[in-house]
Amino acid sequence: MPMTEQEVLEKVRETLVEALGVDDDEVTPEATLTGDLGAESIDFLDIVFRLEKAFNIKIPRGELFPDNVLNNPEFVQDGKLTDEGLKQLKERMPHLDLSGFEQDPDVNKLAELFSVQTIINYVRDKVNSN
Numbered sequence: 001m002p003m004t005e006q007e008v009l010e011k012v013r014e015t016l017v018e019a020l021g022v023d024d025d026e027v028t029p030e031a032t033l034t035g036d037l038g039a040e041s042i043d044f045l046d047i048v049f050r051l052e053k054a055f056n057i058k059i060p061r062g063e064l065f066p067d068n069v070l071n072n073p074e075f076v077q078d079g080k081l082t083d084e085g086l087k088q089l090k091e092r093m094p095h096l097d098l099s100g101f102e103q104d105p106d107v108n109k110l111a112e113l114f115s116v117q118t119i120i121n122y123v124r125d126k127v128n129s130n
Helices: 005-020 041-055 083-092 107-113 116-129
Strands: none
Touching: 005 041, 005 116, 041 116
């Protein structure tokens, strides 16, 4: 039976509260992982691990959060994603809303795109496709 958005949100909230040591009420769909919830790059591995356990899914490396896009000179030039970099990000991460980011693809702003809603979208699609 498919999971509802609310069911996914509840489990994602529990996961982020455990992983980041934040309060329940801080984990809203709009909250960004780094800006609002204080996640650091090392936390992303823990979040992926906890999501895999909570939802009984496998999250391939680089599928939920980008890993090798940002280190590739073909995809990043002068601190901005190139057209090819944006294309790669869209293909690998359809759950990520890049609409505003495309106007100014500064790699330093990329982390701001990862909100709780991004995780909900990803997990919901992953769980309901099995």
